[in-house]
Amino acid sequence: MRSRLRVTADEVPFSVMHSFHYRDGELFCEEVRLAQAAEEFGTPLYLYSAATILDHYHRLDRALHEIDHLISYAVKANSNGAILKLLSNAGAGFDIVSGGELFRVLRAGGDPGRCTFAGVGKTPEEMGYALEQRVYCLNVESEGELERIEEIADAKNIRAPVALRINPDVQAHTHEYVSTGSEENKFGITLADAPRLYARAAQMRHIDLRGVQMHIGSQITAAAPFAEAIRKVTPLARELKEKYGIEFLSIGGGLGIVYERSIASGERAWWAEGHQLSIQEYADAILPELRGLGLRILLEPGRLLVGNAGVLLTRVLYLKESGRKRFAVVDAGMNDLIRPALYGSYHEIVPVEQPSTEQRSEIDIVGPVCESGDFLARDREMPPVAAGDLLAVMSTGAYGFTMASNYNSRLLPAEALVDGNCVRLIRRRQTWQDLVCGETDC
Numbered sequence: 001m002r003s004r005l006r007v008t009a010d011e012v013p014f015s016v017m018h019s020f021h022y023r024d025g026e027l028f029c030e031e032v033r034l035a036q037a038a039e040e041f042g043t044p045l046y047l048y049s050a051a052t053i054l055d056h057y058h059r060l061d062r063a064l065h066e067i068d069h070l071i072s073y074a075v076k077a078n079s080n081g082a083i084l085k086l087l088s089n090a091g092a093g094f095d096i097v098s099g100g101e102l103f104r105v106l107r108a109g110g111d112p113g114r115c116t117f118a119g120v121g122k123t124p125e126e127m128g129y130a131l132e133q134r135v136y137c138l139n140v141e142s143e144g145e146l147e148r149i150e151e152i153a154d155a156k157n158i159r160a161p162v163a164l165r166i167n168p169d170v171q172a173h174t175h176e177y178v179s180t181g182s183e184e185n186k187f188g189i190t191l192a193d194a195p196r197l198y199a200r201a202a203q204m205r206h207i208d209l210r211g212v213q214m215h216i217g218s219q220i221t222a223a224a225p226f227a228e229a230i231r232k233v234t235p236l237a238r239e240l241k242e243k244y245g246i247e248f249l250s251i252g253g254g255l256g257i258v259y260e261r262s263i264a265s266g267e268r269a270w271w272a273e274g275h276q277l278s279i280q281e282y283a284d285a286i287l288p289e290l291r292g293l294g295l296r297i298l299l300e301p302g303r304l305l306v307g308n309a310g311v312l313l314t315r316v317l318y319l320k321e322s323g324r325k326r327f328a329v330v331d332a333g334m335n336d337l338i339r340p341a342l343y344g345s346y347h348e349i350v351p352v353e354q355p356s357t358e359q360r361s362e363i364d365i366v367g368p369v370c371e372s373g374d375f376l377a378r379d380r381e382m383p384p385v386a387a388g389d390l391l392a393v394m395s396t397g398a399y400g401f402t403m404a405s406n407y408n409s410r411l412l413p414a415e416a417l418v419d420g421n422c423v424r425l426i427r428r429r430q431t432w433q434d435l436v437c438g439e440t441d442c
């Protein structure tokens, strides 16, 4: 094992670098006491660290400084306007998957010329909107979609900048619901089909071939699948550059973060767990393939930028025992954070007040929703928990709020952003009136 002393900042798994830490016996985000934020805004509350988001962005940016690149934040990970504004001001572009996400980016002052539009099921309305707003590129996933874009561009008499999403057929070794780069997935066009489709697109009167794209999955914690996918696609990228003058290769997102033991076991707990993917390792693996390509490289990280930058604060409502099981019923449920129920995801959960004992015992942390799948953690070793305690569900900045719903007519939680010693509300909690405001027959 390598010596801890020789670890440089960029070798530390990027995901563990976050601004949540215990100080004076309680959990802080940057200079803000989480207990104070919960007091002020109520629970459940998503709370994000601006410093952590920018730190991840800048470190990835620096690691790639030697090549022409653009970091296009995948908006679906966390689409709050305040976060989009933060990243837009830092120079990020945006990878969007719906007209709604483009609307959000524009509203936050994002540059459409730095937006790429992904997704297998873009509607004609969404395509028209994106073309009118002059997005940088539409990433196309099927021949039918290509034909539709040509039709719409023809009707509007505008140029349509297009890239094809290639499915490089690699195994990303991640959860089956978030693996996208093998031939069994619905995503992309096979390498074998690509030359014919590019040739066809080149014949279309309104299409400008601008790039080639891929994205092999999410929460990938090894560099090898990224490198393999790039190796498989670069010959095609070279050929397309020569034939059609494409200007970019997008290598997608999918960089994994650390979900386990990022805080409870103390500083650098990840080290004992074995080496995880670091920015430097990722850059070392991909740069050799990309250096001589002469193409602009787009990256589409979502989870990496915001995942470890957020927590979900929730309060314990009741303790309950049944048979041998113990439950802590909390005020956040699967409607607030669906990842444990949907993917069986692990999120570290820590008390906001630092535990004064080493004592741990198993407990299920469950929400108020009427489903047995409504849990945040099962059989979790936790320090003593009491009704009224405040808990922080760690690493919930990505695919947390954006996947929240009103199931059980529960209100969408509030969101807050910390910047230094300031914390401000960036989305107010919903009200009961919000629940019914779109309903028309009552």
Ligand SMILES: *Cc1c(COP(=O)(O)O)cnc(C)c1O
Binding pocket: 074, 076, 077, 095, 097, 118, 119, 215, 217, 218, 219, 252, 253, 254, 255, 300, 301, 302, 303, 304, 398
């Ligand atoms: C979801 C998605 C991403 C972001 O994935 P992360 O795992 O959050 O980095 C990037 N590109 C495309 C096309 C996506 O669908």
